[in-house]
Amino acid sequence: SQKIEQNSEALNIQEGKTATLTCNYTNYSPAYLQWYRQDPGRGPVFLLLIRENEKEKRKERLKVTFDTTLKQSLFHITASQPADSATYLCALSGRRALTFGSGTRLQVQP
Amino acid sequence: EAGVAQSPRYKIIEKRQSVAFWCNPISGHATLYWYQQILGQGPKLLIQFQNNGVVDDSQLPKDRFSAERLKGVDSTLKIQPAKLEDSAVYLCASRTARDRGNYGYTFGSGTRLTVV
Numbered sequence: 611s612q613k614i615e616q617n618s619e620a621l622n623i624q625e626g627k628t629a630t631l632t633c634n635y636t637n638y639s640p641a642y643l644q645w646y647r648q649d650p651g652r653g654p655v656f657l658l659l660i661r662e663n664e665k666e667k668r669k670e671r672l673k674v675t676f677d678t679t680l681k682q683s684l685f686h687i688t689a690s691q692p693a694d695s696a697t698y699l700c701a702l703s704g705r706r707a708l709t710f711g712s713g714t715r716l717q718v719q720p
Numbered sequence: 721e722a723g724v725a726q727s728p729r730y731k732i733i734e735k736r737q738s739v740a741f742w743c744n745p746i747s748g749h750a751t752l753y754w755y756q757q758i759l760g761q762g763p764k765l766l767i768q769f770q771n772n773g774v775v776d777d778s779q780l781p782k783d784r785f786s787a788e789r790l791k792g793v794d795s796t797l798k799i800q801p802a803k804l805e806d807s808a809v810y811l812c813a814s815r816t817a818r819d820r821g822n823y824g825y826t827f828g829s830g831t832r833l834t835v836v
Binding site: 651652653655656657701709711 | 760
């Protein structure tokens with residue numbers, strides 16, 4: 611069956627460091643992959659989209675890589691700030707609507 | 721532009737009661753989604769509309785859940801009768817056809833349902 615795995619354990623890092631979150635998937639051939647940020651009590655907010663034929667995409671302090679051979683995406687936040695603390699969701703899409711992973715909670719310590 | 725509007729923000733009901741949630745997507749967004757998010761999990765698709773037609777309702781528990789988007793704009797999701805396991809946040813999202821493959825969904829803040 612199709613599965614999307616994100617580290618369920620919270621990631622704790624110091625301010626200024628680079629946070630790296632992982633998304634692994636099985637039995638999928640997604641056309642593209644998306645990352646969202648979700649704060650408590652709020653809906654997910656779209657951050658980045660990367661297509662299957664793209665290796666890397668950047669937006670300000672954010673960088674996403676997409677390896678369709680490894681079936682893995684890495685999400686990086688450079689120069690992290692306490693305001694980056696949130697849950698980050700990975701989502702895959704082919705022909706159908708987005709399927710989400712369970713998310714990884716990031717805590718940036720000042 | 722205004723975001724995706726959802727109401728109510730919170731709802732507490734007893735099991736076997738009925739409940740309805742309302743969503744008004746961003747103007748011009750033809751595609752509308754309802755997702756269920758149980759605490760500690762990612763959102764799970766319940767139903768997808770394209771204008772007023774259903775594209776995918778394969779994961780909607782049709783014995784108790786129903787949804788409609790009569791005029792292709794706002795949408796209502798109903799649960800009747802509710803069960804304890806329906807306690808979750810119900811999220812509405814929308815996008816334009818042009819955004820597919822280029823941009824993500826815009827989500828509302830959700831309705832938190834507690835069934836007691």
